[in-house]
Amino acid sequence: MLAATLSVAATSPAFAAWHEARTKHFIIYSEQRPAELKTYAEKLERFDAAVRQVRGYADPPLTDGARLTIFDLPNIVAVQKLLPRQMNAAGFYIPRASGAVAFVSSSDKSLGGSLRADHLLQHEYTHHLMLTDPESPLAAWLVEGTAEFFGTAEVEKNGGVKIGFPPQGRANTILRDLGFSAGDLLSGARPKTDLERSSVYAKGWLLTHYLAFNQARRGQLGRYVNGLARGEPFAKAAVAAFGDLKQLDKEIDVYGSKTFAALRVQPGPAPTVEIRRLSEGEAAIMPMRIRTDRGLRPVDLPVVTEQTRAIAARYPDDPAVLAVLAEVELSARRFWPAVAAADRALAKDPKHIGAMITKGRALLGEARGKGSKADWTEVRRWLIQANRADTENAEPLFLYYQTFQAAGQKPTADAIKGLYYAHVLAPHDMGLRFNVVRQRLTDGEIPAALRSFAPIVANPHIDLDKRPKLLEALQKMQANDAAGALAAIEVDYRARQGDPVD
Structure with missing residues (x-):
């Protein structure tokens, strides 16, 4: 961010x-x-x-x-x-x-x-x-460098788009050659200071721009990425793709002082x-929807719940309002009131996919911790119904897989298949990605697990100094040790006091 x-x-x-x-x-x-x-x-x-x-x-x-x-x-x-x-x-x-x-x-x-x-x-x-x-x-520099490269694009009045303008806020880091070198970035150096963090963006942009426009180095970035895909260490992949990294540093330094194409x-x-134009009810509930979609903090729940219930009382027939009410009740872990609000929304709009999913999540929340005493058939029925209503929505597929974890049951082949398709639909969800990695490792599919795990380790917003077990998991995968990698990931989850499926 x-x-x-x-x-x-x-x-x-x-x-x-x-x-x-x-x-x-x-x-x-x-x-x-x-x-x-x-x-x-x-x-x-x-x-x-x-x-x-x-x-x-x-x-x-x-x-x-x-x-x-x-x-x-x-x-x-x-x-x-x-x-x-x-x-x-x-x-x-x-x-x-x-x-x-x-x-x-x-x-x-x-x-x-x-x-x-x-x-x-x-x-x-x-x-x-x-x-x-x-x-x-x-790699972290490629994540942010590419985002900076495209982020400064200008959309012209005729619909054309110009790409590659320098990020003006990063100019000092680029011109004065501050922070990481190109070799540091390519070798997977992790920033420890504000200046180094800034250079991931600035030097990442410069390196991305240089490789995009330099004909002599065409194809090298692809070889570098393919090396990472094979599980090669950053430094090895960098040297294999780019050769002498000090020479590349010199080229980048010169390039940073020129006019950019x-x-x-x-x-x-x-x-x-x-x-x-939104309905009157939709407009009234919008502030509550925004806060709910952002994610409600415990301190916000009393006020948001009170205001949402009041708006729902004024617009009792608006399914959009009732769907937000269901989400707010679920955020407060009031599962049956959430189910009731979702049912009211579905009575007004039987195809409301959000209400279907919220009801499924509420039923899942109510069933957690009850083991065989829970009605897992009913929980899964609503998630299957939501999936049929929108087969390209990742959430019902992911939730369906989670029901087996919550029930202490081995996921079925269909549940695993659904998890992997959810990952295709929503690869940006890191929690979902973690679950894919865990399932791949459980099934001994190390190359596939490694490919899904690489973006997690490369995420510049994950502090690997505070989560060393992630690096250990990566090393275990590279050493073809599925059990060791899975154990390291589980320790990371416990250290964060988070549920792997949340």
Whole structure:
């Protein structure tokens, strides 16, 4: 996540005119005027198309569960109210199987200094796209360097997209050659200081840009990534692909003082954007939905529950309102009230996929810890029903697999198959990815486990100094020791006091 944030103001009795924009890849909720929102959505689609073209990403049809949901908030203050006090961000992105979400503010064009709101969202969305390959091995510098490379793209009025502009906020690190060298990055060095962390972004961008435009080194990045995919240590893969790393450092230093080239992607067909004004009930519940989709903290639950129940009492026939009520009740671990609210939503809209999933999650929550005494057939029935309603939604598949773990039962072949397909649909969800790795290791499928595990270890936001068992698990996989790798991962889970399936 880049350092930047948002906030949600309480809605006044005269509810703001919230609109929803739907495109092929995005669902956007905003108080922008429809014409402005349409332009905003079109730019995002143009950006998506440009990245896919340059990177060669596939573009399969998506259902709502796979689209990125964006909450466009009134200002940065609203964004920041959604974050812990110690965090200061202008926007953020949450990758998860239940549907990736981003919280931004398009109204604040500049976020202070040289950071722009559109660049922030483009940076985070590039992360989202990079993980569309569930087994893509990524180094930390490549994760952030690529996001910076595409993040500064400019969408032109005619629909063309220019890519490769330098991140102005990183200029000092690039020009003064601060922090990590290119050799450090390629060899997998982990940042320990703020300057080193900054250089992962800045030097990562510089290295990414250089390799993208330098014809003499064409193909080297691919060889490097393929080496990581085979489980080679970072340093070995780097030398095999790039040769003398000190020579590469010299080339990068010279390159950083020159004028940078930009790549222009020609405009494609005009994106389709569907815009509708939200109902009065949807607008009234939007502040509660935003907070719920962000994830409710225990301290927030009493106030949010009270306000959500009050809104639901005013709009008892609005399934969108009732679905949020069900989610709030579930967040407070009031499982049967959550089931009741979901049932009310489904009575009004039998195809409401969110209410189906929430009911399944509530039934799963109620069944946990009861072992054979729980009605697992009923729990799974609702998750199967949700899957049939949207076969391309990762969450019901993942939850179905989790029911076997919660019941202390061995997952069936169908449950395992569903887990792996959920991973294909939502490779950005790290919790889901961990479960895939664990299942692969349990079944002795070490190469597949390693491919799924590599992006976890490369994640620059995971502090491996605090989680050394992850590195141990990687080393065990590279040594073809499935049992040792699985044991290390389990110790990591226990140390974090987290349930592997949560």
